[in-house]
Amino acid sequence: MMTNHGNRLTQGQFSFLPELTDKQITAQIEYALSKNWALGVEYTDDPHPRNTYWEMYGNPMFDLKDASAILTEVNACRKTFPRHYIRVTAFDATQGVESVQMSYIVNRPKTEPGFGLTRQEIGGRQIQYTVHSYATDKPEGERY
Amino acid sequence: MSNSSIPGVRAETPVTTATASHPADTPPVALGLARSVGEVLAQSQVEEVIAELDRDLVGLAPVKARIRDIAALLVIDKLRTNLGLVSEAPSLHMNFVGNPGTGKTSVAMRMAQILHRLGYVRKGHLVAVTRDDLVGQYIGHTAPKTKEVLKKAMGGVLFIDEAYYLYRPENERDYGQEAIEILLQVMENQRDDLVVILAGYKDRMDIFFESNPGMSSRVAHHINFPDYSVDELLQISQKMLQEQNYVFAPDADTMFQRYLSLRVQQPHFANARSVRNALDRARLRQASRLFADRDRQLSADDLRTLTASDFAASRVFQQADVRPVT
Numbered sequence: 412m413m414t415n416h417g418n419r420l421t422q423g424q425f426s427f428l429p430e431l432t433d434k435q436i437t438a439q440i441e442y443a444l445s446k447n448w449a450l451g452v453e454y455t456d457d458p459h460p461r462n463t464y465w466e467m468y469g470n471p472m473f474d475l476k477d478a479s480a481i482l483t484e485v486n487a488c489r490k491t492f493p494r495h496y497i498r499v500t501a502f503d504a505t506q507g508v509e510s511v512q513m514s515y516i517v518n519r520p521k522t523e524p525g526f527g528l529t530r531q532e533i534g535g536r537q538i539q540y541t542v543h544s545y546a547t548d549k550p551e552g553e554r555y
Numbered sequence: 556m557s558n559s560s561i562p563g564v565r566a567e568t569p570v571t572t573a574t575a576s577h578p579a580d581t582p583p584v585a586l587g588l589a590r591s592v593g594e595v596l597a598q599s600q601v602e603e604v605i606a607e608l609d610r611d612l613v614g615l616a617p618v619k620a621r622i623r624d625i626a627a628l629l630v631i632d633k634l635r636t637n638l639g640l641v642s643e644a645p646s647l648h649m650n651f652v653g654n655p656g657t658g659k660t661s662v663a664m665r666m667a668q669i670l671h672r673l674g675y676v677r678k679g680h681l682v683a684v685t686r687d688d689l690v691g692q693y694i695g696h697t698a699p700k701t702k703e704v705l706k707k708a709m710g711g712v713l714f715i716d717e718a719y720y721l722y723r724p725e726n727e728r729d730y731g732q733e734a735i736e737i738l739l740q741v742m743e744n745q746r747d748d749l750v751v752i753l754a755g756y757k758d759r760m761d762i763f764f765e766s767n768p769g770m771s772s773r774v775a776h777h778i779n780f781p782d783y784s785v786d787e788l789l790q791i792s793q794k795m796l797q798e799q800n801y802v803f804a805p806d807a808d809t810m811f812q813r814y815l816s817l818r819v820q821q822p823h824f825a826n827a828r829s830v831r832n833a834l835d836r837a838r839l840r841q842a843s844r845l846f847a848d849r850d851r852q853l854s855a856d857d858l859r860t861l862t863a864s865d866f867a868a869s870r871v872f873q874q875a876d877v878r879p880v881t
Contacts, residue, residue: 476678477710479748484706 418525420458423498423514433482436499436517440478443501448512449473450481451502452488454495456554459526459544468492471502485517494520494555520555589637595630599672608665612658613794614787621778622666629673644746646775647675650718650764651754653780656826659754660714662780666752667712676750678710686720689734697730701737709748718753719763735767742773783826785815792830801838802859810863811837817871837865 421427431439443450450472453465468488475481481499488497497518500511524545531539546554589595596602605626609619628645635642647670651659664681671679688704691697705713715721723729742751753774755763764771783791789812796802803811814833818824841861845853 472706474707475709476680476707477748479745480706480709483709 418523420496420516420519420523422458422460423516425515430519431515431517436485437478437482439513439515440481440499443513444476444478446501446503446512448501448503450475451500452481452484452497453500454488454492454497454518456495456520456551457544457547458496459547460542465496465498468497473504489518492518496520522555589634592630592634595633595673599630599633599674601626601630601669601672604665604668604672608662611794612661613790614783615658615662615780618658618662618778618780621776622662622669625776626669626673629670629675633673644675646746646773647750648742648774649750649752649776649778650760650774651752651778651780652757652760653754654756654782654826656828656830657780657782658827659780660716662778663712663714663752663754667750670712670750676711680708680711681714682708682711683714683716685716686731689715689721689738690730694730697733698737701734705737705741705749709745711749713749713751715751715753717755719755719759722763722766724766735770739769739773782819785812785819788815788819788826788830791827792834795831795834796861800859801834801861804860804862807861807863807866810866814866814869814871821871821874833866833869834861836869837861840865840868 419426425431440450452468454468455462455465468491469484472481472484485497485499495518496516498514498516501513503510503512526542526544529541529543531541533539589598605619605623608622612619625647632642632645649666651663653659660683663683667676667679667681670676682704684704689697689701691700721731721735723731738751741749751774753760753770757779764774789808792811792815793803793808811833815830818829818833838861844862844865845851845857851857
């Protein structure tokens, strides 16, 4: 039985929902700005769940006050990396928190091959399991 | 800035609906229901800002009249939209011309508030820049720099001080032209996102607009800031002193008025800014006058009062070769 049709990547917020529209993304950005969080745009073509450090597109936007400016940046990133995963993060710089409060995917490749389960036999007939992204069999930049 | 985010992210945010979260942006009551000018004014609280403008800024009658006109247009436009009479968003880019110290920046700040209250800009902040913030040092440096500033100003007002410096005809390889082109593009295409206010001296701005017809046609409002009269300058000085907890001694204000009437005729007079500097120098003289008398017990009045002699020592009187009568 296929549990995840189309192998959609489900990481971060809203990932089980249909793609967010620009209007919805803007509303989410507004929310983050109202909390004084700094927005950032990040991209990757290696979406392994343990790969938490994606590349940052441009600088973290600590000084922008308006959502439309950040959406401009999101669109610029989509234009540069149309076939990568792109996410928007909202960073809370409050002392003691200093971590990402929101993270959601705003762009994904047309086809997502998904992950395979790899079994490794170790001593005593035990099995070790791990997941492996089919896309990463190809070199960087040619994955999607 | 990324971290082990995904599992830890808390989805406490309003999910999906685009209408869910605009806490700070919307005016207190829905402007969309207003049918009369009074309702729009009451709901947007524009009148408060205009009244504040009247109260805080001395003189500037033509500027205030013009701002009232613009506010009126915006209010009527709101009413038209409410009744479904669609019109294109008015072009709100402005040009403030006037001599230094005539209050261009202060008015720009108020303008941002007015536009925000009426809902024409979303955030109502003012980003003040000069040529250095827009124009780069080498090829390919200008565009990102200008775009960065524009992004910062989105949702608010971009105030470009001494805007005529952007265009330097004497150097054909100057990067200012590039900044102007990017500005023009954004001024035209993203009118809802930001309002640009250019400011500068009259003659130079005229040349700037003549040589940039594209810019000239995109700026709808040209507002002229007149020089202050001596009486107005005196009023301004009283306001400034009040803010800093100083007062004129009974005869000091006439002395200061004499000072001002001489000073305005001299070159490099920068209106309110010169007044502030003159007052700062008077404070300096007051301080050393009090300092000289070590054993005296100083009362609060002594410490607050600027006397005529504090002004009479000014260089202006000597240069003008008029002995002040003390």
